[in-house]
Amino acid sequence: MSSNETLQAVRGMNDILPDEAGLWLWFEEVVRDWLHSYGYRNIRMPLVEPTALFKRAIGEVTDIVEKEMYSFSDALNGDQLTLRPEGTASCVRAVLQHNLLYNAPQRLYYSGEMFRHERPQKGRYRQFHQFGVEALGFAGPDIDAEQILMCARLWHKLGLRDVALQLNTLGDAASRHRHRDKLIVYFKQHMDTLDADATRRLHTNPLRILDSKNPAMQDLIYAAPKLMDEIEDDAMQHFFAVQAILEQHDVVFEINPRLVRGLDYYNRTVFEWVTTRLGAQGTICAGGRYDGLVEQIGGKPSPATGFAMGVERLLALLQDDGMALPKLQMDVYVVHQGELASRMASQVAEQLRDDNLSVLLHCGGGSFKSQMKKADASGALVAVVIGDDEAQAGEVSVKPMQGGEQTRVSLVNLTGTVNQLIK
Numbered sequence: 342m343s344s345n346e347t348l349q350a351v352r353g354m355n356d357i358l359p360d361e362a363g364l365w366l367w368f369e370e371v372v373r374d375w376l377h378s379y380g381y382r383n384i385r386m387p388l389v390e391p392t393a394l395f396k397r398a399i400g401e402v403t404d405i406v407e408k409e410m411y412s413f414s415d416a417l418n419g420d421q422l423t424l425r426p427e428g429t430a431s432c433v434r435a436v437l438q439h440n441l442l443y444n445a446p447q448r449l450y451y452s453g454e455m456f457r458h459e460r461p462q463k464g465r466y467r468q469f470h471q472f473g474v475e476a477l478g479f480a481g482p483d484i485d486a487e488q489i490l491m492c493a494r495l496w497h498k499l500g501l502r503d504v505a506l507q508l509n510t511l512g513d514a515a516s517r518h519r520h521r522d523k524l525i526v527y528f529k530q531h532m533d534t535l536d537a538d539a540t541r542r543l544h545t546n547p548l549r550i551l552d553s554k555n556p557a558m559q560d561l562i563y564a565a566p567k568l569m570d571e572i573e574d575d576a577m578q579h580f581f582a583v584q585a586i587l588e589q590h591d592v593v594f595e596i597n598p599r600l601v602r603g604l605d606y607y608n609r610t611v612f613e614w615v616t617t618r619l620g621a622q623g624t625i626c627a628g629g630r631y632d633g634l635v636e637q638i639g640g641k642p643s644p645a646t647g648f649a650m651g652v653e654r655l656l657a658l659l660q661d662d663g664m665a666l667p668k669l670q671m672d673v674y675v676v677h678q679g680e681l682a683s684r685m686a687s688q689v690a691e692q693l694r695d696d697n698l699s700v701l702l703h704c705g706g707g708s709f710k711s712q713m714k715k716a717d718a719s720g721a722l723v724a725v726v727i728g729d730d731e732a733q734a735g736e737v738s739v740k741p742m743q744g745g746e747q748t749r750v751s752l753v754n755l756t757g758t759v760n761q762l763i764k
């Protein structure tokens with residue numbers, strides 16, 4: 342490769358350019374406010390974890406661990422590491438490592454980049470972003486319902502239309518084992534329809550076959566033994582209690598007995614929020630209960646439940662709804678010419694920022710006319726103009742950009758005048 346060839350970003354890993362980043366910033370603020378209103382606190386974990394963590398948490402025989410993880414051995418010491426494909430495993434690892442569950446349950450959230458080596462397409466990338474929400478140390482159906490109600494509130498806040506809730510229960514370990522055995526017997530009778538992945542998983546993780554997106558297997562999957570038929574009383578009562586709370590709040594849901602989720606750690610309640618407007622990548626938010634995970638990662642058993650939202654898919658949906666990209670609105674553009682005026686200009690700009698105004702200071706010289714053009718293009722509401730004349734008098738001229746008289750004011754009156762004009 343020649344040394345001056347243009348370099349490109351890694352396939353499936355996107356730049357988010359300033360015009361679009363405005364929407365991200367707005368979204369992140371709305372989401373944080375919403376999380377705080379339910380008492381969730383922020384936690385930040387590394388992007389890289391020991392590979393063993395994800396193998397143990399997500400499950401060896403899952404799409405993510407088998408074929409989607411960016412794993413590598415650290416060239417300096419041989420450690421086996423992985424770029425995080427999701428946040429729950431890291432979050433639970435951090436909670437245990439720092440003993441956060443010692444005497445109180447925890448409501449936590451995090452956000453940031455996740456990495457999965459998938460085939461890039463609309464709504465599916467190799468670096469993507471999630472907001473993850475986890476409640477650890479809570480056993481009852483009330484917290485499952487709280488998390489689902491939270492989501493409903495967020496969609497409402499964002500003005501999202503056409504998002505539907507799908508709900509299922511995976512029961513507990515014993516029922517899953519019984520179901521597993523029945524699945525093996527069933528799929529064995531239909532070996533000719535199974536694809537290579539399914540054949541391989543038949544004995545290691547037959548539940549994963551139900552998660553397959555292969556169209557040729559959908560009829561077979563549809564008729565497979567239902568986990569729902571194996572669920573024990575306790576788990577069923579838990580599931581009914583979640584539903585009762587949702588009904589009390591008029592949250593509409595559909596029970597989808599084929600919803601199994603692509604990660605092994607789930608039990609009991611699982612849910613997905615889906616839209617039909619993003620093509621095949623219609624799940625914008627997914628989660629559920631994972632009571633076994635804390636113990637699996639080496640902690641004292643502790644129930645937990647959580648969910649993650651795909652930021653790219655949510656923002657795509659918002660834009661599909663006609664949401665405009667928010668812009669950075671500047672208050673003031675400072676135009677200046679001459680040595681004395683330039684010195685004064687940077688001082689005036691800092692003074693206005695002291696007073697909490699946003700200010701673009703013209704840099705790079707040029708005629709008044711060309712500077713005023715830039716002021717206009719910047720979208721600033723007010724231009725502050727400083728020429729020799731003004732500088733000598735220790736004053737500035739103030740011009741509302743939307744039209745109106747230019748006035749001259751002293752520095753002490755500047756902030757007041759600007760504030761009047763931008764009100």
Ligand code: ATP
Pocket residue numbers: 427457459464465466467468469470471602603622623624625626627628649650651652653654
């Ligand atoms: P899918 O079935 O679409 O592959 P998943 O079950 O693998 O999703 P989760 O692990 O539950 O996804 O992640 C939660 C959310 O993160 C998803 O609902 C989706 O919105 C988002 N997400 C997952 N993978 C990607 C990806 N590769 N690119 C963009 N967003 C993603």
Ligand code: MG
Pocket residue numbers: 404603
């Ligand atoms: Mg996936």
